Amino acid sequence: MFRGKIKNTDIKDAIKAEKAEALSEEIDYIRFKKGFRRIERGTVITKNRIVWGFPHIRRVFTLGTGISRNIKTDVFYVEEKIDGYNLRIANIDGRICAFTRGGYLDPFATEKAREMQNLEKFFKKHPGYVLCSEMIGNTPFTEPTAEFDVKILVFDIDDDGKYLPPLEKYSILGEFEIEMVPFLGKFNKNKIELVKKLAYNLNKGRKEGMVIKSSDRNDVVKFVTPFADIDDTEKCAYSFFDMPPGFFYQRVIRSSFFIDEYSLDRDRYSKMLGNAFYSGFIRALEDVKQGKGIEGEFEVIVSDEKIFDLLKKHMIKEVDVKIISKRKQNGKTRIRFSKTYRKTAKEIRNFLNGKGVVD
Numbered sequence: 001m002f003r004g005k006i007k008n009t010d011i012k013d014a015i016k017a018e019k020a021e022a023l024s025e026e027i028d029y030i031r032f033k034k035g036f037r038r039i040e041r042g043t044v045i046t047k048n049r050i051v052w053g054f055p056h057i058r059r060v061f062t063l064g065t066g067i068s069r070n071i072k073t074d075v076f077y078v079e080e081k082i083d084g085y086n087l088r089i090a091n092i093d094g095r096i097c098a099f100t101r102g103g104y105l106d107p108f109a110t111e112k113a114r115e116m117q118n119l120e121k122f123f124k125k126h127p128g129y130v131l132c133s134e135m136i137g138n139t140p141f142t143e144p145t146a147e148f149d150v151k152i153l154v155f156d157i158d159d160d161g162k163y164l165p166p167l168e169k170y171s172i173l174g175e176f177e178i179e180m181v182p183f184l185g186k187f188n189k190n191k192i193e194l195v196k197k198l199a200y201n202l203n204k205g206r207k208e209g210m211v212i213k214s215s216d217r218n219d220v221v222k223f224v225t226p227f228a229d230i231d232d233t234e235k236c237a238y239s240f241f242d243m244p245p246g247f248f249y250q251r252v253i254r255s256s257f258f259i260d261e262y263s264l265d266r267d268r269y270s271k272m273l274g275n276a277f278y279s280g281f282i283r284a285l286e287d288v289k290q291g292k293g294i295e296g297e298f299e300v301i302v303s304d305e306k307i308f309d310l311l312k313k314h315m316i317k318e319v320d321v322k323i324i325s326k327r328k329q330n331g332k333t334r335i336r337f338s339k340t341y342r343k344t345a346k347e348i349r350n351f352l353n354g355k356g357v358v359d
């Protein structure tokens with residue numbers, strides 16, 4: 001994790017190598033779309049500050065050895081791993097701005113963050129901090145829900161590239177009543193069995209997993225449950241050819257380690273994993289056969305419809321976006337839309353039409 005000085009020549013060279021780009025939107029900023037030299041992907045540079053890219057979190061496949069090998073402090077903190085979309089919320093010259101993992105200024109999340117009064121209070125007192133968070137609910141990337149609109153769940157506070165230790169973070173978030181990812185407990189390395197039990201219960205409770213942080217926040221690892229692996233397999237088999245290579249392979253490997261570590265019922269999990277893949281993929285096949293596209297539906301509520309237009313401009317770089325419905329609700333607009341995954345539909349159509357491939 002590089003947190004040194006970024007020289008002007010680094011920025012120029014990165015732009016020349018197409019690893020960074022200069023964008024002029026509500027603010028002017030440089031976005032590192034890829035890692036360059038030691039600068040993390042997603043790093044944002046504005047006239048007066050740097051918002052560092054959020055680094056990868058190392059994954060462990062076995063909890064006991066994973067914790068003892070990677071977490072150096074005896075005491076550590078466990079938080080739930082929330083499956084939303086990653087945002088860094090920062091104060092840029094007095095304006096709250098939310099950036100995606102890839103370093104884009106996200107107009108939708110920025111609008112939501114600006115509507116939260118506690119965030120305004122927080123940034124008045126701590127203008128230099130960055131709130132690293134997951135956004136869930138009615139967002140352009142997560143499953144819609146009728147229970148609430150969106151939630152921004154903070155999991156780290158970045159103080160100029162260094163993350164606050166968990167206890168300090170909990171206390172500051174508590175002071176400003178900022179919602180955080182569920183805290184699952186404080187543990188000691190000599191009681192790893194308790195963490196193992198927790199992971200078992202998370203899997204039973206159909207939760208994604210946990211993130212384990214040392215008491216000084218220098219070390220961090222993530223651990224995901226087979227429930228999440230199987231659930232992702234079902235959802236993403238539907239858009240199989242639009243998924244990155246290795247997506248499914250990774251999940252089969254991870255869930256195998258869990259099933260072995262916990263001596264789970266192998267037949268039951270084999271059936272669940274197989275069913276997940278077949279039901280997702282065959283659903284796609286059936287949809288293509290009926291002439292439908294491979295689509296996922298999303299719903300967002302925006303105060304300003306222009307925000308949706310800006311959002312759409314970003315989304316259409318990767319998927320086709322179709323509006324399903326638009327309706328006014330308490331002065332805001334609720335928009336339901338679909339994203340069409342082009343590659344999957346095209347490949348399936350080709351195979352249904354008899355295309356042959358060499359493999």
Ligand code: ATP
Nearest residue numbers: 055056057058079080081082086134155181211222
């Ligand atoms: P990578 O860790 O390599 O960036 P990734 O982008 O595919 O992997 P995940 O495998 O989902 O992401 O795991 C890391 C992400 O989990 C973090 O970037 C963060 O957005 C999210 N996350 C959810 N809950 C937490 C939490 N409690 N603490 C830290 N990160 C969390």
